[in-house]
Amino acid sequence: MKKFDxxxxxxxxxxxxxxxxxxxxxxxxxxxxxxxxxxxxxxxLSASVTKLKDAGYLDVEKKFKDNYPLTICRITARGVQAFExxxxxLKAYLEPK
Amino acid sequence: MENIEQLSGSESLKLIETMIKRAKTRxxxxxxxxxxxxxxxxAASLIHLAGIRLGHEEAGSFAWGILMTFGGIYSAIKNxxxxxxxxxxxxxxYFMKYLWIAFGxxxxxxxxxxxxxxxxxxxxxxxxxxxxxxxxxxxxxEFKPLIWGGIFCWIMAVVATMVSFxxxxxxxxxxxxxxxxxxxxxxxxxxxREKV
Numbered sequence: 001m002k003k004f005d006x007x008x009x010x011x012x013x014x015x016x017x018x019x020x021x022x023x024x025x026x027x028x029x030x031x032x033x034x035x036x037x038x039x040x041x042x043x044x045l046s047a048s049v050t051k052l053k054d055a056g057y058l059d060v061e062k063k064f065k066d067n068y069p070l071t072i073c074r075i076t077a078r079g080v081q082a083f084e085x086x087x088x089x090l091k092a093y094l095e096p097k
Numbered sequence: 098m099e100n101i102e103q104l105s106g107s108e109s110l111k112l113i114e115t116m117i118k119r120a121k122t123r124x125x126x127x128x129x130x131x132x133x134x135x136x137x138x139x140a141a142s143l144i145h146l147a148g149i150r151l152g153h154e155e156a157g158s159f160a161w162g163i164l165m166t167f168g169g170i171y172s173a174i175k176n177x178x179x180x181x182x183x184x185x186x187x188x189x190x191y192f193m194k195y196l197w198i199a200f201g202x203x204x205x206x207x208x209x210x211x212x213x214x215x216x217x218x219x220x221x222x223x224x225x226x227x228x229x230x231x232x233x234x235x236x237x238x239e240f241k242p243l244i245w246g247g248i249f250c251w252i253m254a255v256v257a258t259m260v261s262f263x264x265x266x267x268x269x270x271x272x273x274x275x276x277x278x279x280x281x282x283x284x285x286x287x288x289x290r291e292k293v
Contacts, residue, residue, distance in 0.1 A: 014104055014112065021116035029185035036184075037119050064175075087113065094106045 007093070010055050011086045015048045017041055020057065020083050023075040031071040048071060057082055121187065128272035130172060130197075131231075135277030137168045137214035142270040150261050157242075189237050196237075200230045217258075220265040224272055231276045242283045246276030 011017050019039040023029060035045050049071075052058040057079030061072045075083070104112070106169040141164045148157015183190075203226055211219040231245025233239075257265045 012104060012109070016117045017104070017109060017112055021113045025117050025187055026121045027186040027188055027191050033184035042120040087110075090106055090109055092272065094110070 007089050008082055008086050010051065011082060014047070015044055016052055017086075019045070019052060019073075019074065020079065023058065023073060024045055024080060024083055026075075028072050028074045031073065036071060052079070055082075069083070118144075120185070121189075128281045129175070131234075131277045131281030131284065132169065134168055135273045135281055137164045138273045139207075139270050139278065141163055142273070146270070147262065149266075151267040189254045192237060193234060196233055197230065200226060217262055217265075220262075220269050221254045221257040224250050224257055224269065225293065227272065227276060228254065231280065233279070238284075240280070240284055242280035243276075244281045249275045 011020060015038060018040070019034055022034055022037050027035075031045070031049070034040075034049075035042060038045065042049070049058060049060060053060045057076060059074045059076055061074075063070050063072070125199050141161045144160035144218070145154075148154050148160070162212035178282045201219045204223060207218065207222050207226065211222055217289025228247045228250030231250060235245075235247060250272050253275075260268060
């Protein structure tokens with residue numbers, strides 16, 4: 001049986017896991033969409049997105065829309081793989097042997 | 098949501114499920130296009146049929162040109178406005194966009210080819226295409242009334258081959274009620290309940 005501490009520590013956090021869960025269903029999403037869906041504060045979300053981006057799990061694009069700054073996030077192939085592995089490991093951990 | 102580090106296994110799975118469901122609900126459209134095109138095709142078919150029966154076929158067929166052009170312009174404007182407001186693009190949205198572009202192109206080609214070469218199979222062929230559009234959309238959205246609507250269109254496509262060209266218009270009208278209008282209203286009701 002897998003040990004609990006073998007779960008990816010980057011994803012084993014409420015907000016970062018929520019962000020990845022949202023983005024795994026979307027081709028891309030604005031920062032505000034992720035914030036509304038996860039009901040996180042801007043500061044906490046920004047910190048989580050930065051950690052996930054630094055790990056290569058997310059791509060973050062900054063641009064302008066109607067003269068306002070806009071941040072768009074996309075999950076990377078590496079991020080999808082990490083998320084799928086996390087879910088598999090979690091299920092293996094929860095399944096009784 | 099706080100950035101709490103400690104999560105139990107089952108809490109993690111529950112969180113994943115909740116976020117995925119919330120993201121899908123927020124990102125999905127509202128069935129407007131099914132209703133728009135359903136009512137436009139219904140109106141055009143019935144006006145055309147009335148035109149034929151009253152001896153004014155040209156006036157009746159003119160309705161197709163006006164209503165379909167209106168639908169195309171309205172859809173293009175609404176789509177552009179929706180894309181500007183949209184804060185995310187789901188994989189389903191992306192897939193549906195290309196599905197309906199292909200559908201539009203195919204309808205155009207069928208009208209061009211069939212009306213000139215074999216007018217009597219035009220409406221059956223269009224019903225086959227309608228069936229593909231609604232069946233595939235229903236599958237992608239996991240919404241059974243659209244899937245059934247698609248199957249209903251295919252059945253009506255066969256029925257259309259057994260009736261006169263004039264009565265094919267009635268078959269077309271009935272088909273869009275069953276495959277676009279009813280499922281469109283059901284989808285709109287469902288999505289407005291989920292978004293509350």
